[in-house]
Amino acid sequence: MKVLVVGGGGREHALVWKLRQSPKVKEIFCAPGNVGIAQMATCVNIQAEDVPGLLTFAQQEQIDLTVVGPEIPLTNGIVDIFQQQGLKIFGPSRAAAEIEGSKALAKDIMAKYNIPSARYATFDTAKEARAYVKQYGAPCVIKADGLAAGKGVIVAMDEETALAAVDFIMAERAFGQAGDRVVIEEFLEGEEVSVLAFVDGQTIVPLVSSQDHKRVGDQDTGPNTGGMGAYAPAPVYTPELAEAVERDILYPTVKALAAEGRPYRGVLYAGLMVTPTGPKVLEFNARFGDPETQPVLSLLETDLVDIIEAILQGRLAEQSVQWKDGAAVCVVMAAAGYPGSYEKGQEITGFEKVPEGVVVFHAGTTSREGQVVTAGGRVLGVTTTGKDIQEAIKRVYQGVESIHFAGAHYRKDIGQKAVNR
Known part of the structure; x- marks a missing residue:
């Protein structure tokens, strides 16, 4: 085909x-x-x-x-x-993809159908949003309602940061129309995990769990990015937790979307926080995550075309989905300045030195006079598998260290939470 x-x-x-x-x-x-x-x-x-x-x-x-x-x-x-x-x-x-396109709509559906998530309020004006922050204080999370390339979420640990975030999104229009409305949520404590699921409208088949690293710096410091790396599977996502997420989040969400006249077929991405009181939804995405897809697909044994055809024909329940043993890790190499403004056009060298079995997925690259040069903020996603997380981490950083471009930066601690467990 x-x-x-x-x-x-x-x-x-x-x-x-x-x-x-x-x-x-x-x-x-x-x-x-x-x-x-x-x-x-x-x-x-x-x-x-x-x-x-x-x-x-x-x-x-x-x-x-x-x-x-x-x-x-x-x-x-x-x-x-x-x-x-x-x-x-x-x-x-x-209609189904609007679960990602509007954070307010997603929150309203979760509230209506009792899908566990953070307490929230939605505002159409900066004045109302600021008044709410002053009333309830911090920590809290300020989110642009619309699509903002993974950067429209600001975690505010104090009131001053929260008020500045409201102005940044709504007054300064940092994310354009995406900031016409904001959602303000309670701050959830815990460990994040990404769970993607194949969905054919009724049946769900979860993919192997993964953990994204949103912040730009080691130990989760600095501003949010589109994702600085990911690993799979995530040890925090135990079999018991997986059962609870399917029962209390994934199936209820797919049923809720169908009930709202938005039947869902495709990949549903649930960004979750594992809190002391159980898993709660941080966000839904209506597609494969990036960079989670890189390690997750590295572990997929089954032919992806077979899975897609089963979903399109509404027979996902009959399709076997198999996974490889071991672990996979992806480390994002970013341009200097990312997630802020960054230069383009830096020559990238060292691809031929990358160890066998390490795959370099291109994100923000182009060619110029026969050379590969940078063309985006997240430039490359260096990815590999191993018999366990330690082996995968060791191999992936050997790959990262083989590649060079001016100003390249990357996190040195991708997968460390899994090792610590």
């Missing part, structure tokens, strides 16, 4: 890498792709947000299956538009 992957980051590189392993796949296109993806697929110069352009391309090339990576095309209704034209596409509808 001919497959089109929509997107151009590390997650999409991992999807292309995994889909290529399927004997069913003859040819892969990626729009827009990147210089790393170009070694595995034909990159097409169409942006992920250009839904009409993607539709025209899929029709002209007679694409058999489209797999959507990023959230913006999903919340813009790419799945509905492709399906109306009789094209097979993997991802949730526009």
Whole structure:
């Protein structure tokens, strides 16, 4: 079959890498792709947000299956538009994807259906939000309602930071329209875990658990980013906890979305906080996480195409999903200045020195005069597996240390929480 992957980051590189392993796949296109993806697929110069352009391309090339990576095309209704034209596409509808597109909507659904989450309030004006902060104090979490590329969440440990966060989002318009409304939540104590699940509208099959590292600095310091690395599985996610999450969060959410006229098919991502009183939802995403996809797909044994076809045909309950033993780790190498403003165009060297078995997924790269250069904030996701977490960590950092570009920075403690357990 001919497959089109929509997107151009590390997650999409991992999807292309995994889909290529399927004997069913003859040819892969990626729009827009990147210089790393170009070694595995034909990159097409169409942006992920250009839904009409993607539709025209899929029709002209007679694409058999489209797999959507990023959230913006999903919340813009790419799945509905492709399906109306009789094209097979993997991802949730526009209505279902709104669980990521609007944090306020997600919180309202969780409150209505008793899905455990932090206490919250929603505000349309900075004045009201500031008054609420002054009334309830800190610590609290300030969230832009809309899509902000993983950066629209500010954890405020004191009232001054919380008030500044409200102004940053609503008055300074740091995230544009995404900040027209804010959600203010209680601060939850505990350890985070990411749980992705395959969903066909009724059946859910959780993927192996993972843990993202959102903050830019070691020991979870500094501002939030799109994710500085991840490992899988997460030891904090015990079999007992997994059972509770399926029973109290995943199944109730899928049922709630169906009841709200938003039946969900695709990958549902639950960002959870494991608190002393049990797991609570921090956020839902309507797609594969980035960088969690890189280690998670590294451990997936089953053909991803078989799983996607089972979901599209509503027979996920009949599909076996198998995982490799061991652990996987992804370390993100970022550009100087990220998650703030950063320079582009730095030459990247050392790919040929990366040890065998370590995969370098490209995120923000392009080519210039035959050289690979930086083109984004998160530049590379160096990923590998091992018989256990210690081995995977050792191998992945050998890979990281082989690669060089001016100003490169990365966390040195990815996976350390798992080792400590």
